[in-house]
Amino acid sequence: MAVETSSSEETAAAGAELAGRLQPGDVVLVSGDLGSGKTTFVRGACRALGVDGPVTSPTFTIGTLLAGRVEVAHLDLYRLGSLAGEDAALLEDYLTPERIGFVEWPAVGEPAIARVVARVRIEHVTEERRRIEITR
Numbered sequence: 001m002a003v004e005t006s007s008s009e010e011t012a013a014a015g016a017e018l019a020g021r022l023q024p025g026d027v028v029l030v031s032g033d034l035g036s037g038k039t040t041f042v043r044g045a046c047r048a049l050g051v052d053g054p055v056t057s058p059t060f061t062i063g064t065l066l067a068g069r070v071e072v073a074h075l076d077l078y079r080l081g082s083l084a085g086e087d088a089a090l091l092e093d094y095l096t097p098e099r100i101g102f103v104e105w106p107a108v109g110e111p112a113i114a115r116v117v118a119r120v121r122i123e124h125v126t127e128e129r130r131r132i133e134i135t136r
């Protein structure tokens with residue numbers, strides 16, 4: 001499935017639409033260039049899952065847990081050069097069967113991530129437009 005959006009509200013709505021089909025234990029991988037709207041997409045999904053608090057990129061903390069109707073794990077693996085040892089254990093700590101997980105910049109961790117139900121790729125079409133491709 002692919003959709004084009006022309007505002008952050010439309011990008012968030014695409015995330016909300018996907019969230020409506022997620023169950024605890026599901027993991028969504030979200031990739032795209034810097035500034036493409038990955039966190040906006042995740043924020044929309046989190047709002048649909050009942051998260052009321054701030055949803056910001058966890059680039060410097062690697063991951064955050066967000067309370068909603070179901071707990072949401074939001075990870076950003078941008079700063080990790082590889083996923084070995086202690087870093088690999090991070091995934092297990094966040095991506096549990098009780099939570100829905102969203103992983104931005106997933107390439108470094110993808111081989112170790114279980115229960116992936118969707119892959120989201122967000123690309124710039126123009127300065128204002130984004131193409132969101134969701135593969136389930």
